[in-house]
Amino acid sequence: MRVIFDYQIFLKQEYGGPSRYFVELNKNLNNININSAIFAPIHANDFVSKKSFSIKLKKRKNFFINSILAKTNEYLTHYYLKDKKNLLIHPTYYNFDYLFSNKNKKVITVFDLIHEKFYSSERIKKYKDEKIRALKESDFIICISENTKKDLIEYYNVSDKKIKVIYLAGLIKQDKEFKIENSSDKPYVLYVGNRHGYKNFEIILQAIKSNNEFKDNFQLFFFGGGSFSKNEIQMFKKYKFEIGEFKHIGSNEQILGSLYSKAFCLIYPSLYEGFGLPVLEAMENNCPVICSNNSSLPEVGGDAVEYFDPKKKESLIQALKNITLSNTNRENMIKKGFLRSKMFSWKNTAFQTNEVYQSLL
Secondary structure: OEEEEOOHHHHHOOOOHHHHHHHHHHHHHHHOOOOEEEOOOEEOOOOOOOOOOOEEOOOOOOHHHHHHHHHHHHHHHHHHHOOOOOEEEEOOOOOOHHHOOOOOEEEEEEOOOHHHHHOOOOOOHHHHHHHHHHHHHOOEEEEOOHHHHHHHHHHHOOOHHHEEEOOOOOOOOOOOOOOOOOOOOOOEEEEEOOOOHHHOOHHHHHHHHOOHHHHHHOEEEEEOOOOOOHHHHHHHHHOOOOHHHEEEOOOOHHHHHHHHHHOOEEEEOOOOOOOOHHHHHHHHOOOOEEEEOOOOHHHHHOOOOEEEOOOOHHHHHHHHHHHHOOHHHHHHHHHHHHHHHOOOOHHHHHHHHHHHHHHOO
């Protein structure tokens, strides 16, 4: 049996958790002597191996061009898979149209149900139609957390017997020390990822504004999520912050391990996560974590993080006090977090995923 991961997520993402998942899964399957490969003829992803048979293009926002590239990938992938037997196909997103005549077994991974929970039905109709078909035509479904599994059953009435929960592993480790430019003597608190919508970024500004002790003694560093938008700059002004009070680091993942290891803590206030990789990444880099007490995050953080109610700024303020006013508490969190991070490994992810594959033979 050979496993093939298709092009879809690698055309959609330049980088990000789902595309890293498939790259790490592919690598670790090969490490345990499972013949697997990524087939992404035209992609925009930084993680796809340069040795792959593929062409890397800069990601474009032009819908028409992206449609042409997607159709080209569909054709090439369909041609590549045509008449091949003893394959297991693991599509990396929900487009199964080009696989309609392929008789090989298919497995799909569901990361979260963010679209269903936070977007209007009209806006995501095409997405849901694709997803319904993918779920129906898949021979098995992997969910990355128990919470995602629960949501999937609730929204799509999928049989529990068709689903297995397999956790992700950490993606960022500090293999090399990078200097973090800091013009101030104040320690910094780190925020990682996008800042829109359900990420609930605004509650951090609310908490800092209401806590002068924290504002006077700490900086806030941002990693990823793009430069500050006009709406975000307006939000800073709303809470009477100057944009110069915050530092945006960019999105170079080579320095992220160093950012975690030097941070006073990570704040992760999301209203919903399918898994919550930054929580795990922080723990494995000895960075204590303050995060929301919802969705999948307690599955990842266990008893090693400081939780708060993401809808109440007072709860976040108290969590900040719990970690800033007690060095002993912070040191215990670092130790417990590092030990907990060892529970997650890509080798285990690959073994458990292969068990799913083998069950379909």
